[in-house]
Amino acid sequence: MREVVINLTYLLASAMFVFGLKGLTHPRSAVRGNLTGAVGMLLAIAVTLFDQRIIGFEMIIAGAIVGGLIGAVFAIKIQMTAMPQMVALFNGFGGAASVLVAGAALIESGLVDITGSMTQLVVATVASGIIGSVTFWGSLIAFLKLWEKLIPGGAIHFPGQQVVNALLAVVCVVLGALIIIDPTQISLYWILALVAGVMGILLTIPIGGADMPVVIALLNSYSGLAATATGFVLSNNVLIIAGSLVGASGLILTSIMCKAMNRSLANVLFGTLAPAEGSATADEVYAGKVKAASPEEVAMLFDTAQRVVIVPGYGMAVAQAQHVVRDLANFLTSQKGAVVEYAIHPVAGRMPGHMNVLLAEANVEYDQLKEMDEINPTLETVDVAMVIGANDVVNPVARTDPKSPIAGMPIIDVDKCRTVVIVKRSLSPGFAGIPNPLFAADNTLMMFGDGKKALLELLSALKEG
């Protein structure tokens, strides 16, 4: 009877996770959705404590206090710009938990009767060990890359990388087979986790810069799949269901991010971005054609603008300019009667949806945030487009030059707007390492300078004029 109640509660929790995620389909229902998921989790945890096999609670309570405190401090203190690092780290913790739980279950299986079949337990343990360990170590590298304090954020390549990865994968398979043949070889499991960990590190170090959103989404998916594998280890349906939901979510986001860069997942994971032979150099593109404008000149432009579109990039967040951008937009709306919208490229931030969170934090209205596909067909009627800290995502070369490394990547077509203002420190290239002809276009003005400072000057010029 106790078993039945526990499993029915797990079913309820699973349903609440689905409803919780469903709530996230609209900002209005999202807060309630998240709370639904949290209550589902609480129910699942509470009912587990009634399991007959539990003989003492002190280690559970101690672990929950330590983990709860660390999690709460992270959640309260984290800056929104640092959200990608935190999600990367949390993905890793999920993977680590799966490795540890599966390892413990393997040891326990040799000591007491198990619920499901032994073959299922052992095979799933191997899967859990591999996926979980790749997730943990890969996420740790992703975290360090995004944090940029200990290791640089760019891609790191070494010769024979692919061969080493393939060898490690073979070793994992062999070790896995040995464990399945003789499940009492517990030490082999930890060696397997170690080898998979090295593989996780090596798979993540060659990925950097603009590809980070893909990696975080993929690791998010892995952390879910690791939980699913652990569900098979324990023959526990709520783990299988919850893990599958997360796995599906991560896969969808991964595919969206890849499409937004017009690259295949294999290309992101194993390929390199290099400027094509014979493409135009910066000098050829920019020489004598770039027009610089002062904040006062740009202010005059905005004076008569009816429709304004702001294109933010991660550079805006680095310069901490999002609050000034909002003040500027509000001034244009309230004092000049202009319609102001934000055009958001899917890879504008460092993780899926990151730019939207940064703008929401600066109190930008949800309705003003427009997706690329939604705003692109209307850009011809825009008087002024202002690009702040973005580069590759507005580079028209993506449409025109099939040999370019960003060829075919969907971009925000600001070059079709009547006037384009670029706020940028210099003419330096973006992650793709190629010059941007937009900067030299007839209808483009460059407002050079630090994003925040330049925009503050622009705002005060507008207020005076």
Add this chain to the structure above:
Amino acid sequence: MEAFVVALTIFVLAIFVGFEVITKVPPTLHTPLMSGSNAISGITVIGAILSAGTKLTTLTTVLGFLAVVFATINVVGGFMVTHRMLEMFRRK
């Protein structure tokens, strides 16, 4: 074997449900979706609780304890930070 097929059925159906629900989440909410689903993947805490509480050996207890710590960070941190972000989208 029969139990495995049941578990596999649940797995496949849950993947389909996940795809159906999550494709409807707008790009604006993709970051909260990631942190929220992160919290849900902390469901491993259930397995961790069982290992930490059944105390079969010292090693499994320690492994269970560590897993409880990691998974609880995920659960508590994930749901809390998602709530914090979603509040930003809601306020007017």
